[in-house]
Amino acid sequence: xxxxxxxxxxxxxxxxxxxxxxxxxxxxxxxxxxxxxxxxxxxxxxxxxxxxxxxxxxxxxxxxxxxxxxxxxxxxxxxxxxxxxxxxxxxxxxxxxxxxxxxxxxxxxxxxxxxxxxxxxxxxxxxxxxxxxxxxxxxxxxxxxxxxxxxxxxxxxxxxxxxxxxxxxxxxxxxxxxxxxxxxxxxxxxxxxxxxxxxxxxxxxxxxxxxxxxxxxxxxxxxxxxxxxxxxxxxxxxxxxxxxxxxxxxxxxxxxxxxxxxxxxxxxxxxxxxxxxxxxxxxxxxxxxxxxxx
Numbered sequence: 001x002x003x004x005x006x007x008x009x010x011x012x013x014x015x016x017x018x019x020x021x022x023x024x025x026x027x028x029x030x031x032x033x034x035x036x037x038x039x040x041x042x043x044x045x046x047x048x049x050x051x052x053x054x055x056x057x058x059x060x061x062x063x064x065x066x067x068x069x070x071x072x073x074x075x076x077x078x079x080x081x082x083x084x085x086x087x088x089x090x091x092x093x094x095x096x097x098x099x100x101x102x103x104x105x106x107x108x109x110x111x112x113x114x115x116x117x118x119x120x121x122x123x124x125x126x127x128x129x130x131x132x133x134x135x136x137x138x139x140x141x142x143x144x145x146x147x148x149x150x151x152x153x154x155x156x157x158x159x160x161x162x163x164x165x166x167x168x169x170x171x172x173x174x175x176x177x178x179x180x181x182x183x184x185x186x187x188x189x190x191x192x193x194x195x196x197x198x199x200x201x202x203x204x205x206x207x208x209x210x211x212x213x214x215x216x217x218x219x220x221x222x223x224x225x226x227x228x229x230x231x232x233x234x235x236x237x238x239x240x241x242x243x244x245x246x247x248x249x250x251x252x253x254x255x256x257x258x259x260x261x262x263x264x265x266x267x268x269x270x271x272x273x274x275x276x277x278x279x280x281x282x283x284x285x286x287x288x289x290x291x292x293x294x
Contacts (some may be wrong), residue, residue, distance in 0.1 A: 088122030
């Protein structure tokens with residue numbers, strides 16, 4: 001399932017949660033980590049079961065970002081979150097395959113206990129440290145629950161003493177590495193980092209377009225205003241689809257005539273370029289599903 005936008009919302013702000021669940025994001029992340037002060041975490045966690053139980057009708061897929069496994073909050077967070085209505089767990093600051101395996105084990109027990117389909121709850125690791133980046137390959141293949149990865153520039157730049165700047169020159173390689181590791185592991189394309197300057201819509205769009213060029217599937221969003229922009233950027237336009245159809249049709253005619261390389265409007269087309277056109281057409285056909293079954 002395509003994931004163009006994943007919108008964070010603090011689980012303990014009812015108005016924000018309601019707005020997010022009624023909006024156009026492909027997924028909403030109920031946040032128990034950075035958006036919730038330490039002293040408020042137990043009370044925020046207690047809201048999750050009833051919130052998931054109350055989900056009805058059409059809404060984005062719902063994830064919960066728990067606290068990192070290295071904290072005292074993670075176990076209780078998982079106990080509260082893994083239940084009917086949950087699409088996935090967002091696991092921050094993942095640094096090893098062992099952390100993925102630990103979360104997977106507990107989630108499996110809870111699925112059995114609560115009558116959920118085994119393996120149905122996705123596990124989405126966020127790569128946010130140098131240690132996590134250097135162990136990307138083992139993290140990506142540690143569990144079948146891991147269907148995609150995400151990259152978080154804020155904590156990564158803090159960990160590595162880099163500056164988080166527009167253009168992301170400090171984290172460009174890390175973002176590319178996340179895309180390559182995802183592909184090597186057979187995962188869906190990853191989700192790119194948040195953009196922290198909420199008032200800078202143009203900057204967000206520029207970074208989202210860069211993320212699409214780099215091979216990301218979508219963007220983590222901090223504000224509802226960013227969702228429409230990212231949905232547009234990561235959705236193939238009619239012009240792109242039309243051009244892809246022309247490329248694929250011309251190439252298929254050439255192959256039928258015995259040639260596997262042609263020129264079209266001055267562009268060289270061979271198997272890789274034709275395959276890219278085919279993938280773009282198929283991506284447009286499989287539009288995101290905005291209704292979750294509860």
